[in-house]
Amino acid sequence: MTFYTDPAFFVLLAIAVLPAIGLGIAGKPLRLYGFCVSVVFLGFLFSKDLKSLAAFIFYLVLSTAVTMVYLRLRGRENPPKAAYPIALVAVLAPLIVYKVGAVFDQNILGFLGISYITFKAAQVVLEIHDGLIKEFSPLDYLYTLVFFPSFTSGPILRSRAFVEDIHTVLPRGEYIDLLRASALRFVVGAFYKFVCSSLFSIAMWAVPRAIGTSTAAKVALGQVGEAWAYALFLFFDFAGYSLMAVGVGGVLGVHVPQNFRAPFLSVDIKDFWNRWHISLSWWLRDYVFMRVVRIIRRKKLLKSRLAASCAGYVVNMTLMGLWHGITPNYFVYGVYHGVLLSLNEVFQKSAFYKRHKDSRAFKVCSWFVTMNLVVFGMALFSGQVHIG
Amino acid sequence: MEEKLLDIIAEVCDSDDVRAERDVDLFAAGLLDSMGAIDLLVEIEDEFGVVIAPTELEREDMNTVNKIIARVQERL
Numbered sequence: 001m002t003f004y005t006d007p008a009f010f011v012l013l014a015i016a017v018l019p020a021i022g023l024g025i026a027g028k029p030l031r032l033y034g035f036c037v038s039v040v041f042l043g044f045l046f047s048k049d050l051k052s053l054a055a056f057i058f059y060l061v062l063s064t065a066v067t068m069v070y071l072r073l074r075g076r077e078n079p080p081k082a083a084y085p086i087a088l089v090a091v092l093a094p095l096i097v098y099k100v101g102a103v104f105d106q107n108i109l110g111f112l113g114i115s116y117i118t119f120k121a122a123q124v125v126l127e128i129h130d131g132l133i134k135e136f137s138p139l140d141y142l143y144t145l146v147f148f149p150s151f152t153s154g155p156i157l158r159s160r161a162f163v164e165d166i167h168t169v170l171p172r173g174e175y176i177d178l179l180r181a182s183a184l185r186f187v188v189g190a191f192y193k194f195v196c197s198s199l200f201s202i203a204m205w206a207v208p209r210a211i212g213t214s215t216a217a218k219v220a221l222g223q224v225g226e227a228w229a230y231a232l233f234l235f236f237d238f239a240g241y242s243l244m245a246v247g248v249g250g251v252l253g254v255h256v257p258q259n260f261r262a263p264f265l266s267v268d269i270k271d272f273w274n275r276w277h278i279s280l281s282w283w284l285r286d287y288v289f290m291r292v293v294r295i296i297r298r299k300k301l302l303k304s305r306l307a308a309s310c311a312g313y314v315v316n317m318t319l320m321g322l323w324h325g326i327t328p329n330y331f332v333y334g335v336y337h338g339v340l341l342s343l344n345e346v347f348q349k350s351a352f353y354k355r356h357k358d359s360r361a362f363k364v365c366s367w368f369v370t371m372n373l374v375v376f377g378m379a380l381f382s383g384q385v386h387i388g
Numbered sequence: 389m390e391e392k393l394l395d396i397i398a399e400v401c402d403s404d405d406v407r408a409e410r411d412v413d414l415f416a417a418g419l420l421d422s423m424g425a426i427d428l429l430v431e432i433e434d435e436f437g438v439v440i441a442p443t444e445l446e447r448e449d450m451n452t453v454n455k456i457i458a459r460v461q462e463r464l
Contacts, residue, residue: 130441158443290426290442297430305427
């Protein structure tokens with residue numbers, strides 16, 4: 001059963017939300033119910049694929065064991081130095097093994113949702129290290145990992161906010177407000193995914209055909225049209241899914257973070273990453289970029305702050321590309337955005353930028369350039385541009 | 389310490405106005421963005437040895453000069 005696609009999913013969802021709404025309106029805790037429902041849904045998700053189910057259970061056992069042991073060690077007066085790298089490697093290893101295996105057409109340790117569950121597990125280890133997570137009950141930890149609305153494709157939850165939500169019993173009025181907002185998000189999401197994204201997927205083949213291929217200019221124009229249609233298809237498909245996940249999460253009393261904020265209004269590439277797949281780019285910002293920049297600065301590898309940020313961007317975005325899969329296209333997609341963010345950073349330090357940034361004409365030009373860079377990036381991402 | 393911190397904030401925000409207007413919301417005024425905030429945390433760590441994890445504070449906890457000074461002083 002595929003989440004948010006199969007009719008069976010929606011039927012099951014309709015049944016599952018009713019008791020949740022009843023509990024929520026009655027002002028009762030939703031935590032245990034949400035956990036049980038999540039287990040049932042994941043049971044359906046993996047019911048036809050026992051190999052995936054085994055890999056999933058292996059991941060849960062491994063990450064829970066490692067995290068609970070690390071949490072206890074970190075609480076000691078002198079935690080062993082090796083504990084942090086070992087714990088971090090342990091929760092990342094299955095994803096890395098799976099991604100490398102995929103290069104050789106092997107499915108080792110893989111299951112639907114592994115990319116996203118790894119973010120959550122890694123975040124917990126990193127924040128235990130930072131001293132921000134001092135306690136975590138095994139049941140809450142498992143619920144964080146298996147929470148079904150955002151299990152397959154995010155948005156990526158932050159464990160501390162999640163735990164706070166599941167332990168908060170909303171008063172009736174507040175729950176009803178959340179329910180209303182959630183229902184609206186779900187409906188808008190469904191409209192995005194099933195109406196808008198379908199229209200643009202049709203446009204992807206219709207536009208180049210309508211333009212024709214009689215001259216080289218027409219071929220090029222057709223490709224640009226196809227790239228734009230793909231970008232809009234991807235947005236409506238992913239933003240639609242994300243909105244539905246936010247909606248379902250809300251019914252269970254959880255504020256799932258928003259994943260998109262009008263990305264086609266971005267005026268520069270940094271602005272774009274604050275509006276597109278936000279839960280991913282903010283995760284990378286907080287847990288990769290920040291750490292990379294800090295290491296570079298602390299070890300004095302690069303003198304200037306600007307150079308350190310640029311290096312941070314390139315490492316950060318290359319990793320982002322490879323996280324999608326170890327292929328030439330994803331790699332180039334990541335490097336491309338790392339370089340764009342760096343160039344943007346350099347450009348925004350220039351006197352020219354500072355003089356013109358508030359003028360309307362500059363903003364329009366900047367928006368236009370950004371959009372075309374973004375759409376070209378998505379053509380790299382999708383493989384429309386052939387590499388290797 | 390306050391002077392040194394003001395220098396850092398002025399450099400990261402690229403504006404000397406921050407020295408005078410210490411209760412202005414730096415994010416709302418466009419002087420600081422998420423990446424700038426990270427630069428700021430790195431600079432604070434370098435200068436004062438105060439480690440603030442990037443996910444430790446909400447934006448509202450460090451969006452003005454006075455709040456940033458308060459956060460650093462708490463930890464010195």
